[in-house]
Amino acid sequence: MFTVRNASAQSEIHSESSIEPGRQPRFDLGTSRRCCRGLQRLGVLLAYWRYVRAGGLRYRSGFGDGGWLALLPVAPLARMIPTRVAYYVYDEAGRLLGEYDATGKAVYETVYLDEQPVAVLTQPELGKNSVYYAYADHLNSVRVIVRPSDQAFVWLWGSGEPFGQVPPGTNPSNLGVFTYNPRMPGQVADVESGWFYNWHRDYNPGLGRYVQSDPIGLLGGTNNYSYVGSHPTRGVDPTGLxxxxxxxxxxxxxxxxxxxxxxxxxxxxxxxxxxxxxxxxxxxxxxxxxxxxxxxxxxxxxxxxxxxxxxxxxxxxxxxxxxxxxxxxxxxxxxxxxxxxxxxxxxxxxxxxxxxxxxxxxxxxxxxxxxxxxxxxxxxxxxxxxxxxxxxxxxxxxxxxx
Missing domain, CATH: 2.40.440 (L,D-transpeptidase catalytic domain-like)
Structure with a gap:
């Protein structure tokens, strides 16, 4: 991950910023405050997707902590990309209750029985809800979402690959695309980066490991990036700690x-x-x-x-x-x-x-x-x-x- 230390929530990156192969990139920060914008939840900086250019590459703002602003390299592009705003609501136990768009309409909401997801609600339009049944595995990761009227699958994350690398099927029955971003307990899929937000850290499903080092250092083991000891079928880590x-x-x-x-x-x-x-x-x-x-x-x-x-x-x-x-x-x-x-x-x-x-x-x-x-x-x-x-x-x- 590329990082800028002590960056404000909004900072400019100039074109003279440089990246050297195999080394931490250097960024020159301006003060016009026009390119990157941060959102915070419980003191943690979340992503507000704006894009900037630096050293011939395009970057987007990402998850950070406190005064840190994270930047990730993406494909070259010479202009800014429009921002997508999403709001997330959590309960007091840290469970994700729902994701909402900029108008406040629910993209999806999850209903829990104790810790187990049992239903998913969507809002085709404000004030009107559609209810679907959710089926979770033994770790409480939702694997199947079905339409109650005929038990048709509307969303299926049934791959035998355990680290989450294979994305879910969002239209398995040709009924239309169904959006549901929760993954393993505590994780939310981020479309822009391809990673899963895991509260204190980000998880890379392609590598089956965290992107950031364990905040407690070697106390958590010799591999500071491992997710549940590389045994995702028998363990969860809802907070990344x-x-x-x-x-x-x-x-x-x-x-x-x-x-x-x-x-x-x-x-x-x-x-x-x-x-x-x-x-x-x-x-x-x-x-x-x-x-x-x-x-x-x-x-x-x-x-x-x-x-x-x-x-x-x-x-x-x-x-x-x-x-x-x-x-x-x-x-x-x-x-x-x-x-x-x-x-x-x-x-x-x-x-x-x-x-x-x-x-x-x-x-x-x-x-x-x-x-x-x-x-x-x-x-x-x-x-x-x-x-x-x-x-x-x-x-x-x-x-x-x-």
């Missing part, structure tokens, strides 16, 4: 806690005979943890007595898991059954897991804890609770339409 994990309730004695940081840890949830059993989530105190997204937070210690007991029992290094059910806290209700004090911790001498996510080895847990404590944190929406990351606990066949 090292903080997302997945645990499959596979009905086996041991499953694997997969990390977007390119690491994995043997783990389990629940005690025998319900260990990793997706049908046991209503068995209070013994069954596996209910499916869904969980925030990884500091374990509540209570007063002085509680902190002393945590030290004595060795639980002071545990994390708590707060389910994303609208009421962040220790308790969650699963089909009318209260599940309490779900934790993330290593296996103890007795090997118990009372519905927690339990790592099989102490050394694995120590490594995981070190990673969490050194990565960026967030705040659970509507609270002042700090979280270190998230875990998705899921059934093997969740969302599979085939």
């Amino acid at each position: 090292l903080e997302h994990f997945m645990l499959e309730l596979n009905s086996e004695p041991v499953s694997s806690l997969e990390c977007g940081c390119r690491d994995s840890y043997p783990a389990f949830s629940g005690n025998p005979p319900y260990r990793n059993d997706p049908n046991s989530t209503t068995q209070a105190g013994i069954g596996a943890a209910p499916t869904g997204w969980y925030y990884i937070v500091d374990r509540p210690q209570g007063g002085i007595g509680g902190r002393v007991m945590s030290l004595v029992t060795g639980k002071y290094e545990w994390f708590a898991l707060y389910r994303d059910d609208g009421t962040p806290g220790d308790d969650t209700v699963e089909k009318g059954v209260m599940r309490r004090e779900i934790r993330l911790h290593p296996k103890g001498s007795r090997g118990n897991s009372f519905g927690c996510v339990t790592l099989n080895k102490q050394a694995d847990y120590d490594r995981l804890r070190k990673l969490l404590l050194r990565t960026k944190t967030g705040i659970i929406s509507g609270t002042n609770i700090k979280y270190y990351g998230t875990i998705l606990i899921y059934r093997p066949t969740i969302g599979e339409p085939w």
Whole structure:
């Protein structure tokens, strides 16, 4: 990516700017403020597609961060290209709800059941909606969109290629072009660049990797550009950062806690005979943890007595898991059954897991804890609770339409 440091949201690039093969390009910035314009969301500079010329090449403004303005080389062209404006609306959990054009008309809107996309709405004209059914894979990436009246496919992303290189079919049944830009969880396809916007970073589906380096450096692994350890069929990274994990309730004695940081840890949830059993989530105190997204937070210690007991029992290094059910806290209700004090911790001498996510080895847990404590944190929406990351606990066949 070509970048201009400390550029304002609008800057001019003069023709004497130069690019040398194999080296970072140099740009001379003017002050007429006429060629590039930035849009911001939550402090992150987004693209507002205007084009300029520099050193015989054409550039467009791209995604940046704070005072950085990113510029990408495209095919030579001597004149400016008209701007396309798109607005994106996200919910408090960071899910993309919809894309809208300059008039406010919805290009598409997505309806979710928990974290799973189940329907897509479009607006052929303002005030009139069309509803379509959405079918997602086990990672909650929409793969098929159908028309309810006859189940005809209107959009199909069914290629066996896992990195997203093959674009979706936007008119598989000859019913007209259907626009839907979400890709893997947290990603939005950008038509102009061919990349997927992935919140903190951009993802290149042709290369199957990020364009920018991991902001936490080598802590995320020796390859700073890898996407979920090059295993896109078993992991997601909605924000482009090292903080997302997945645990499959596979009905086996041991499953694997997969990390977007390119690491994995043997783990389990629940005690025998319900260990990793997706049908046991209503068995209070013994069954596996209910499916869904969980925030990884500091374990509540209570007063002085509680902190002393945590030290004595060795639980002071545990994390708590707060389910994303609208009421962040220790308790969650699963089909009318209260599940309490779900934790993330290593296996103890007795090997118990009372519905927690339990790592099989102490050394694995120590490594995981070190990673969490050194990565960026967030705040659970509507609270002042700090979280270190998230875990998705899921059934093997969740969302599979085939």
